Amino acid sequence: MTRRRNDQRTAIAGPALIIVCALHSVVGGLAASPVVGQALADGWYGAMTSGLEVALWFLMTGFFGLALGVAMTSLERAGRMPWPVSIALLAIALIGVAAAPVSGFLLVLVAGVIAVVQSARLQRRRASDAPGAGESAVGTPDPRVIAGGDR
Template sequence: MTRQRSNRRTAIAGPAIIIVFALHTVMGVLAASPVLGEALADGWYGAMTSGLEVALWFLMTGFLGLATGLAMTALERTGRMPWSVSIALLVIALIGVAAAPVSGFLLVLVAAVIAVVQSVRLRRRRPSDEPETGEPPVEAVNPSESEGAVLGHASRTGEGRV
């Protein structure tokens, strides 16, 4: 029994971002658990206070980072990690590291460098350059030979008219 090779690419940068922001969210929840507990007990709606701002920052950026990681994972698996995504992540990480050198932005910087490397790697090996195994190549169809011929036949014979 031979195992067929999957065309699915390995995602690295996206899962790295997911891990970084999952840790970010967990740390935020643990650090602000008393304030979050109070806000939930009092009713979440309108609970924004100065004590909750930091917790809200951790939660919202954490969940946004998780969504970004999921999107990046999907992009990597299709073999299309755009430069715009990699460079934007790198710029965000560099700004964050410059503003807070000893922080989680160092982990984001590592993930951003991985994303840039993935963009370079995936750019060199374009999916359109690789033939699909087991599938016949797609041939261009001349409309006059397929649908056009049927439409032309129907108009001459009167078929298809209302």
């Protein structure tokens, strides 16, 4: 019986960023709950104070990171991790680590390094899957099918 290969690729960098940012949001939400609760009680609109600025910055970066992690996961599963995405995440992490060495940016740095590795790996895979010069991708048999399955 021939096993069908799933086109869905494993995502690593996106889920790593989701985990980091989910933790970031939970910690930020717990730490900021008194300030945010007071702002909500006073009427949210125009409630910005210095204490709320820090809480809002913390929460918004966490939620933005969650959205980015979901997008990165989709890209990875599609076999695409654009270099600008991985390099930007790595640069943000490096700037954050330089500014706050003992912080959650260390975990973002791990996700950034994974993203760069994924970009390189997926680019190599796409390059090896591309037809050579003068060959047509249309009608070219899959070598795994000819060999009788996955290699």
